[in-house]
Amino acid sequence: MRIQTPNGFKLDNSGKRIVVDPVTRIEGHMRLEVNVDANNVIRNAVSTGTMWRGIEVILKDRDPRDAWAFTERICGVCTGTHALTSVRAVENALGITIPENANSIRNLMQLALQVHDHVVHFYHLHALDWVDVVSALSADPRATSTLAQSISNWPLSSPGYFKDLQTRLKKFVESGQLGPFKNGYWGSKAYKLPPEANLMAVAHYLEALDFQKEIVKIHTIFGGKNPHPNWLVGGVPCPINVDGTGAVGAINMERLNLISSIIDRLIEFNEQVYLPDVAAIGSFYKDWLYGGGLSGKSVLTYGDVPEHANDYASKNLKLPRGAIINGNLSEVFPVDHANTDEIQEFVVHSWYKYPDETKGLHPWDGVTEPNYVLGPNAKGTKTAIEQLDEGGKYSWIKAPRWRGHAMEVGPLARWVVGYAQNKAEFKDPVDKFLKDLDLPLSALFSTLGRTAARALESVWAGRQMRYFQDKLVANIKAGDSSTANVDKWKPEGWPKEAKGFGFTEAPRGALAHWIKIKETKIDNYQCVVPTTWNGSPRDPKGNIGAFEASLIDTPMMNPEQPLEILRTIHSFDPCLACSTHVMSPDGRELASVKVR
Amino acid sequence: MGAAMETFYSVIRRQGITRRSFHKFCSLTATSLGLEPLAADRIANALETKPRVPVIWMHGLECTCCSESFIRSAHPLAKDAVLSMISLDYDDTIMAAAGHQAEAILKETRAKHKGQYILAVEGNPPLNEGGMFCIDGGKPFLEKLKMMADDAMAIIAWGACASWGCVQAAKPNPTQATPIDKVITNKPIIKVPGCPPIAEVMTGVITFITTFGKLPELDRHGRPKMFYSQRIHDKCYRRSHFDAGQFVEEWDDEAARKGYCLYKMGCKGPTTYNACSTVRWNGGVSFPIQSGHGCIGCSEDGFWDKGSFYDRLTNIKQFGIEKNADQIGVAAAAAVGAAVAVHAAMTAVKRLASKRADANQDR
Numbered sequence: 001m002r003i004q005t006p007n008g009f010k011l012d013n014s015g016k017r018i019v020v021d022p023v024t025r026i027e028g029h030m031r032l033e034v035n036v037d038a039n040n041v042i043r044n045a046v047s048t049g050t051m052w053r054g055i056e057v058i059l060k061d062r063d064p065r066d067a068w069a070f071t072e073r074i075c076g077v078c079t080g081t082h083a084l085t086s087v088r089a090v091e092n093a094l095g096i097t098i099p100e101n102a103n104s105i106r107n108l109m110q111l112a113l114q115v116h117d118h119v120v121h122f123y124h125l126h127a128l129d130w131v132d133v134v135s136a137l138s139a140d141p142r143a144t145s146t147l148a149q150s151i152s153n154w155p156l157s158s159p160g161y162f163k164d165l166q167t168r169l170k171k172f173v174e175s176g177q178l179g180p181f182k183n184g185y186w187g188s189k190a191y192k193l194p195p196e197a198n199l200m201a202v203a204h205y206l207e208a209l210d211f212q213k214e215i216v217k218i219h220t221i222f223g224g225k226n227p228h229p230n231w232l233v234g235g236v237p238c239p240i241n242v243d244g245t246g247a248v249g250a251i252n253m254e255r256l257n258l259i260s261s262i263i264d265r266l267i268e269f270n271e272q273v274y275l276p277d278v279a280a281i282g283s284f285y286k287d288w289l290y291g292g293g294l295s296g297k298s299v300l301t302y303g304d305v306p307e308h309a310n311d312y313a314s315k316n317l318k319l320p321r322g323a324i325i326n327g328n329l330s331e332v333f334p335v336d337h338a339n340t341d342e343i344q345e346f347v348v349h350s351w352y353k354y355p356d357e358t359k360g361l362h363p364w365d366g367v368t369e370p371n372y373v374l375g376p377n378a379k380g381t382k383t384a385i386e387q388l389d390e391g392g393k394y395s396w397i398k399a400p401r402w403r404g405h406a407m408e409v410g411p412l413a414r415w416v417v418g419y420a421q422n423k424a425e426f427k428d429p430v431d432k433f434l435k436d437l438d439l440p441l442s443a444l445f446s447t448l449g450r451t452a453a454r455a456l457e458s459v460w461a462g463r464q465m466r467y468f469q470d471k472l473v474a475n476i477k478a479g480d481s482s483t484a485n486v487d488k489w490k491p492e493g494w495p496k497e498a499k500g501f502g503f504t505e506a507p508r509g510a511l512a513h514w515i516k517i518k519e520t521k522i523d524n525y526q527c528v529v530p531t532t533w534n535g536s537p538r539d540p541k542g543n544i545g546a547f548e549a550s551l552i553d554t555p556m557m558n559p560e561q562p563l564e565i566l567r568t569i570h571s572f573d574p575c576l577a578c579s580t581h582v583m584s585p586d587g588r589e590l591a592s593v594k595v596r
Numbered sequence: 597m598g599a600a601m602e603t604f605y606s607v608i609r610r611q612g613i614t615r616r617s618f619h620k621f622c623s624l625t626a627t628s629l630g631l632e633p634l635a636a637d638r639i640a641n642a643l644e645t646k647p648r649v650p651v652i653w654m655h656g657l658e659c660t661c662c663s664e665s666f667i668r669s670a671h672p673l674a675k676d677a678v679l680s681m682i683s684l685d686y687d688d689t690i691m692a693a694a695g696h697q698a699e700a701i702l703k704e705t706r707a708k709h710k711g712q713y714i715l716a717v718e719g720n721p722p723l724n725e726g727g728m729f730c731i732d733g734g735k736p737f738l739e740k741l742k743m744m745a746d747d748a749m750a751i752i753a754w755g756a757c758a759s760w761g762c763v764q765a766a767k768p769n770p771t772q773a774t775p776i777d778k779v780i781t782n783k784p785i786i787k788v789p790g791c792p793p794i795a796e797v798m799t800g801v802i803t804f805i806t807t808f809g810k811l812p813e814l815d816r817h818g819r820p821k822m823f824y825s826q827r828i829h830d831k832c833y834r835r836s837h838f839d840a841g842q843f844v845e846e847w848d849d850e851a852a853r854k855g856y857c858l859y860k861m862g863c864k865g866p867t868t869y870n871a872c873s874t875v876r877w878n879g880g881v882s883f884p885i886q887s888g889h890g891c892i893g894c895s896e897d898g899f900w901d902k903g904s905f906y907d908r909l910t911n912i913k914q915f916g917i918e919k920n921a922d923q924i925g926v927a928a929a930a931a932v933g934a935a936v937a938v939h940a941a942m943t944a945v946k947r948l949a950s951k952r953a954d955a956n957q958d959r
Contacts, residue, residue, distance in 0.1 A: 027689070051730045075660070124667075228894075249886070484847035
């Protein structure tokens with residue numbers, strides 16, 4: 001069947017169906033089905049979130065001050081960003097302000113997450129889509145050294161260094177126990193790097209694995225642990241005491257120095273390893289500019305990183321805010337989380353039930369009742385799915401839409417909006433990156449562009465961390481050591497009913513929580529998360545979501561090896577544990593499996 | 597490929613460790629475990645001849661915080677653990693292969709390493725909706741979990757999800773998320789709770805097994821005694837302030853800035869068994885209490901359903917010890933002995949109470 005979607009994609013599901021399940025190197029569980037034509041070009045794509053946990057219903061009737069800890073457990077990869085969104089939602093509902101230091105510390109934690117998440121995503125979840133590990137064995141270490149030194153000043157670049165690494169890799173491969181590299185797509189013609197670039201990338205894969213654990217120490221200093229640091233409604237839990245009695249129990253000079261040295265090192269890693277690697281790898285994939293999907297049409301960003309505390313207006317946010325539709329970069333629309341006509345969720349193709357499934361619901365009024373049924377053309381059974389029917393319900397993810405439009409969110413969306421708003425700090429690095437690779441602006445709207453935007457953002461975030469660290473120190477120097485506002489900590493003074501929302505830009509994109517509070521307890525809690533936007537199934541009008549759109553028209557080298565599918569889907573950094581929604585509060589009886 | 601299996605010994609040799617040092621390591625290891633001298637030879641022999649232990653790491657309903665924690669390990673580095681100490685043949689989060697190529701590894705492992713691989717489980721299976729709240733390869737995750745458990749040597753339950761159920765099992769547990777020892781009953785299961793567990797505790801457990809060729813000693817709940825036999829409060833560096841009755845009364849007050857005890861702010865350290873106050877987090881940088889927030893008890897069974905994280909443990913009125921914490925504050929000097937007794941008794945009562953609650957729930 002051939003159809004044209006309202007958002008401009010030609011779909012044809014008549015060709016051979018290919019199933020990828022599980023999709024690996026992502027957070028959570030996901031399945032992809034595509035149809036390829038006689039030339040192995042993808043003509044139809046079906047993306048399915050395959051897990052559901054129901055964290056929002058679990059939140060009902062709990063203390064709003066505890067919600068950050070529950071929602072933080074939505075995702076351990078983008079750890080902390082849900083917690084920050086949650087404390088902002090509660091503060092918004094109850095009118096709680098936070099001290100300036102708390103704002104700087106929260107920004108430092110959020111930006112540290114951006115850098116950590118982007119680095120780990122590129123090297124450990126995405127690189128193997130571009131880099132052939134086995135090819136690295138045939139590299140010339142001397143030529144690898146020359147290559148490495150030509151693109152960066154990074155000191156770990158001698159011929160001996162690469163030779164040692166190659167020897168270790170060789171022994172590892174010869175052992176026959178390939179561990180995580182087992183059954184990879186090594187040798188596929190879809191890999192385009194020369195052996196030397198592969199060896200350099202493998203070296204940086206291992207270096208990044210060693211280094212990422214340093215970045216998160218910023219969370220440990222302020223939040224006591226990582227993953228899942230601690231947060232606080234009204235500020236941050238860590239007090240500041242730079243030189244008084246008991247300073248060792250708080251943020252003191254030694255802690256500030258540790259933060260500072262980590263920031264220096266991550267700036268160096270971003271600028272001397274991560275960004276040069278992406279540019280170098282990109283230069284070999286310049287002809288592979290598939291995967292643009294919605295990015296050139298409709299993108300959405302909420303904005304984040306407030307310059308001053310308690311002001312979430314667009315012009316106080318360092319990450320851009322706005323929506324672009326129909327590919328018109330000359331107009332950036334404002335976004336309002338409280339406007340019930342803007343963000344709505346649909347379930348016609350999701351495993352949930354609405355009274356009227358032609359309509360969407362704003363998160364404040366969101367209901368979710370599981371309804372696990374397969375479409376009439378699905379193959380297999382309900383507990384042994386062979387093929388899904390995209391004409392029916394086919395995902396645990398809902399379909400959020402902004403004014404009816406399917407939107408892409410994430411680093412590329414942020415950078416496209418920043419570019420469209422003509423902000424130099426976003427426009428200049430994009431122009432430079434494209435110019436260095438001799439690519440036009442249109443190349444930005446691709447899998448490669450998405451991966452590049454993430455690297456550019458990591459560099460940006462590192463520099464912002466330096467800014468907020470300096471700001472924190474300057475504020476302490478000016479005599480302000482406050483980190484928490486406890487005026488409304490006790491529920492006694494709260495209004496009988498309140499509602500609010502909080503938003504952040506998670507590493508993967510726009511994230512918001514909506515909360516209703518009644519008699520000091522949570523009455524309704526809804527999260528609309530980045531992968532709900534990007535991984536959304538079709539809506540009642542037939543618009544496809546960002547994952548599905550990005551795969552259309554991509555040629556596959558070998559349909560038995562889903563390398564191109566993984567490359568593009570990974571460029572979004574999917575996080576499926578996020579697809580959590582509330583179910584009917586009465587907790588109806590559901591079919592249950594016997595365990596013994 | 598496949599002919600030359602690499603052993604732990606050859607790995608450490610090529611990392612520049614001499615044969616002499618290797619034997620010294622084996623003797624020290626045997627001694628520190630209180631084993632007889634001959635054990636050192638057995639350890640050496642095992643390490644010289646055994647290939648790296650295959651590890652299959654599966655994910656159910658979870659948030660991947662355990663995997664993220666694992667790669668934070670400073671000693672051993674996650675890189676060395678994965679490349680040299682174990683053979684991590686399957687892990688959805690980092691493996692190169694996907695789809696059929698990934699599924700094939702599970703089949704091969706069962707055939708080739710029957711009874712010899714470690715199954716590491718992150719997350720848990722939901723039982724509602726026919727198990728389809730967590731789908732893997734078109735089927736319920738539960739099915740895949742049981743299949744891989746059948747031929748495993750032993751199972752590691754990573755984190756609070758696999759050990760106890762964690763957040764998705766918090767009331768009303770809409771998916772009926774179930775800890776793995778309730779669905780797998782025919783294999784030894786090592787529980788490594790925490791949300792997530794500490795990185796070096798995770799690599800410590802796994803390298804203990806590969807190094808000594810046996811499972812660590814477990815307590816009656818199935819947790820390794822080496823990391824989970826003491827409460828955070830027992831070894832907390834702020835303990836002297838508890839004993840002296842010096843408490844934080846409000847966030848960011850003078851007492852907070854001086855690093856006083858967080859007991860009155862809801863700290864669950866007195867009832868939480870974990871190694872946070874000794875091993876600490878992220879290479880020893882800090883732990884929750886050191887960074888000013890109370891412990892939320894994330895390694896304890898059902899910690900999501902024990903009231904607010906900010907309720908003082910003594911707020912639970914039926915324990916009848918509400919007064920004690922305040923009296924301690926007034927009569928600091930006299931309270932040292934009493935305080936110890938109070939919190940010890942409290943822990944005991946609380947454990948009993950929560951057991952009873954669980955029993956009621958089961959009924």
